[in-house]
Amino acid sequence: MAEWEKVAEIGDVPENDMREVEAHGERLVLANVGGTYYAFGAWCPHVGTSLALGYLREHTVTCFAHLWRFDVRDGRILYPPMEGVARGYNLPVYPVRVEGRDILVGPRQP
Numbered sequence: 001m002a003e004w005e006k007v008a009e010i011g012d013v014p015e016n017d018m019r020e021v022e023a024h025g026e027r028l029v030l031a032n033v034g035g036t037y038y039a040f041g042a043w044c045p046h047v048g049t050s051l052a053l054g055y056l057r058e059h060t061v062t063c064f065a066h067l068w069r070f071d072v073r074d075g076r077i078l079y080p081p082m083e084g085v086a087r088g089y090n091l092p093v094y095p096v097r098v099e100g101r102d103i104l105v106g107p108r109q110p
């Protein structure tokens with residue numbers, strides 16, 4: 001498995017929008033927040049809806065199904081207040097870097 005995988009090119013994901021991509025054998029969401037890219041697991045830990053169908057506002061993604069919210073920078077759940085109850089409700093996050101016009105996603109962060 002490559003350390004970094006190309007998932008998109010500059011211009012594929014408009015600013016303040018997101019789309020589903022695939023990297024490291026997983027479905028991820030690539031979000032563009034004001035020109036900075038973030039990658040996180042696509043499936044909402046509540047019931048498994050794709051977070052790419054949700055809403056992105058600044059660094060918060062909101063699942064459209066039941067409105068759970070997460071910080072795209074570190075995957076931390078923001079609502080409901082599950083932190084401290086179970087770590088499994090945080091999203092997996094992946095580093096992103098841009099090389100030329102290519103957007104690359106690295107291995108999952110621990």
Ligand code: FES
Pocket residue numbers: 044045046047048049063064065066067068
């Ligand atoms: S499936 Fe995402 S909040 Fe319920």
